Amino acid sequence: MKKITEWQKLKLMPIRKKTELAYMYFIPKPHKKGTPLRPILNTIHAATKQISQFLDKSIRPLFDRFVRQTMFVDGADLLDRLQKYIQKGYFNASTLFITFDITN
Secondary structure: OOOOOHHHHHHOOOOOOOOOOOOEEEEEOOOOOOOEEEEEEEEEOOOOHHHHHHHHHHHHHHHHHHHHHHHOOOOOHHHHHHHHHHHHHOOOOOOOOOOOOOOO
16 A cells, blocks of 8 residues: 655645635526526635645546546537547537536
């Protein structure tokens, strides 16, 4: 079993002088009925930033290998993948595009 080295442990510790409390704010979704709000949690200077970066670097290769091809990361990723779809000749008159929302 691999252990975290002392150097890694120090890199995972929050930097006290730079640490701030995370805060939440909301962005309205005006295109939805009743204008619901999308919660955003700002953790840029949160105490968990270092460990989050460590975990991202550790887990990212697995994510990219097993999950990446089945999801879109953002709008630019969608456009890039759509362009590749068109270049491969898959786009035709019967192509359907579907969107959906997941609710609790």
